[in-house]
Amino acid sequence: MATVTPPASSPAPSDPRDPLGLAADAPLLDGWLRFDDQVRAGTVTPFTIPGHKQRTHLVGDVVRGDVPLFAGVDTMKQAGGLLAEAERRAAVLWGVDWCRISVGGATHGNQAVALALGRPGQEVVVSRTLHRSLLLGMVLAGLRPVWVRPAMDAATGLPAAVPVDAVRAALAAHPGACAVVLGDPSYVGTVGDVAGHAAVAHAAGVPLVVDAAWAAHFGFSPATPRHALADGADAVVTSAHKTLPAWSQAAFVLARTTRAGGLLDPDRLERGFEATHTTSPAGAVLASADASRALLERHGAGLVERLVALVRGARDRLAAVPGLAVLDDRPDDHPDGPLRVDPAKLVVLLAGTGAHGHAVEADLLAAGITLEMADRDVLVPMVTLSDDATTVGRLVDALVEAVGRRRGAPRTVTPSPAWTVAPATATDPRTAFFARHETVPADAAVGRVSAELVAPYPPGVPVLAPGETVTAPALDALRATLADGGRIAYAADPTLATLQVVERSADTPTISG
Known part of the structure; x- marks a missing residue:
């Protein structure tokens, strides 16, 4: 596997576990290295989880390097304050006052932020091409989506940016909306006018949240666009494991809160993050995110x-x-x-x-x-x-x-249904998610309200979501994807022979505002 050569300005590495010497600027990485030293030396005998005790004699190397945050990277009581210091440094690097590092990926980050945006029953303006995690975050928070869709690029069949005017119109039509949530850049890398969206959201008195899962490298070189926070976004969720060299599931959740003149409540953000986070965070994942932050700061x-x-x-x-x-x-x-x-x-x-x-x-x-x-x-x-x-x-x-x-006759581009199928909202996602449901043949589901989320994967963008009417075009598009060799994800029946729909009942649960 190819390795990264240390920049010429870096001292010669003395530890192959930290080839660029980042530990001096990365407290969680430093804590991971110190604990690993103790494990190698046999000077630590843990009587805490994880159950493998950093020993490989039972299941082999699959657990090598797995160190917990508690009683591992730091003490059980967090006496060293290493996580708080690492998060403080990340907040400073991105120019905000609040940061948490997640071991649950941007999925966890999106759901944590959703819990901080409004109250059950409120509307939120949301880009339809966002990842399923945000939609399920709305289920948790009881928010009602007001969908805005990106412009479609006819030449490529791919989504371009969400027009600023589309967000402006949505906010004007839904003055009670509590936030705007957009994905930028898109899964395929198309970039929108974040500054324009921020101006429109702020004029309406609501925060702009950007799912920038694919953009952790933005803003650290003139060769890329500025990161969304620099363009006025109030919060950003970004994956450390997509373009940066972090462990899978490492992500940053960053925000400019009311303490710093922003529109997001830091206490709600904190509660939302903790409500959806594990109580046993993997220290190696956290340390790798901290190391990636230090890498950007030094050599980005x-x-x-x-x-x-x-x-x-x-x-x-x-x-x-x-x-x-x-x-x-x-x-x-x-x-x-x-x-x-x-x-x-x-x-x-x-x-x-x-x-x-x-x-x-x-x-x-x-x-x-x-x-x-x-x-x-x-x-x-x-x-x-x-x-x-x-x-x-x-x-x-x-x-x-x-x-x-594999060449053949040139053909016309057929856009993925993830980008093209128009949602038909019947009720809010939370109501449909908790309603009694039944499984019916897929053809019989047309005209019924979906109880489940169905998406081609990748990219994981819903074609059907809880609370949406199953339409013939949506079902046909999903079937065409499956027949063409694509994977259908999240559906209870990935063959699409059946779908789960909300029962026809007078006592379907509803959200209280």
Whole structure:
């Protein structure tokens, strides 16, 4: 596996567990290293969880490195204050006054913020293309979504930005809404006008929350857009494990609260975070997030610039292949219209080659290369700070070879139903989630209210959600995805032979405002 070379300004590493010497600036990483030293030396005999006791004699190396926060990275009573200090440093880095580090990913972060936004029964303006975690956060909080949808880019079949005017209109039509929640950048890297959305939300007296799960690298180099907090967002949820070198499930939840002139209550944020967080946080996950924060602080500019250069090189090579295209910025005067795209996101468009994305993915898997997403027309290989010219070159070589092998007649782009199906709201998500339900043949579900969430995965964006009427177009689109080789996620029956719908009953529970 390729490694990252320490920048020339860094001292020679003395510990292979911390090759860039980040522990001096990362208190949780320092605590993890100290406990690991004790384990290696045999000077600690834990009588706390986890049950493996840092010993590998029963289940092997799968538990190596798993250190708890409590009675591991720090004492059981948190005497060192390491987590609080790490979160303080992250808040300072992102320029806000509140931060929590999650071991439950952006999923937990979205649900924690949802609990801090309003009261049961209130409306919230929400981008429809957000991850399912936010919708289920609304179930927990009892919020009612007012959907706003991104503009669709006709040339690529992918979602562009949510128009600022769409949010302005939604707030005008729903003056009781308690917040605006948007995803930016989108799953495919398209970037919107966060500053414009912040201005519109603040003019209405409500906070702007941005799910920036894919944008932890934003704002640390002029090569990328500014991060959403710098553009006026009141809160951001971002994954540390997507583009940064953190353990899976590491995420930051960051906010500008009423203490600093913002619109979010820090006490509600704190309660929302704790209500949905584990009481046994993994110290290694926390330490890796802290190390990633220190990495950005010390070396972010250079590493992000290198990442952008790697993606630029890959885009240029792939765009030179006949029929192959990549998602890229377009100027205002472009015939297909303007488009802003994360310069570190690599999205490959196959329709012009006639190659089927699932077949190309199969070839790449046979070559030992995994992708973040593949459907018929679109491939998304994630390039991160941990990549280098060797890994990206291998990806591009294999992609070019697989596309050449799988070529066919060029075809018209068919957008994923995740981006195109219009929701038909019948009731709020919480009411439907807690209502009595029944399982019926899928065709018989048309016209009924869905009790479950159904989405193609990736990207995990709902096509059907609790409280929405099952429509024939939605069902047809899901079936087409399944027939084409895609995966249907979260449904009780992923074959789509049946669906779970709300019982026809007069005593369906309702939310009290």
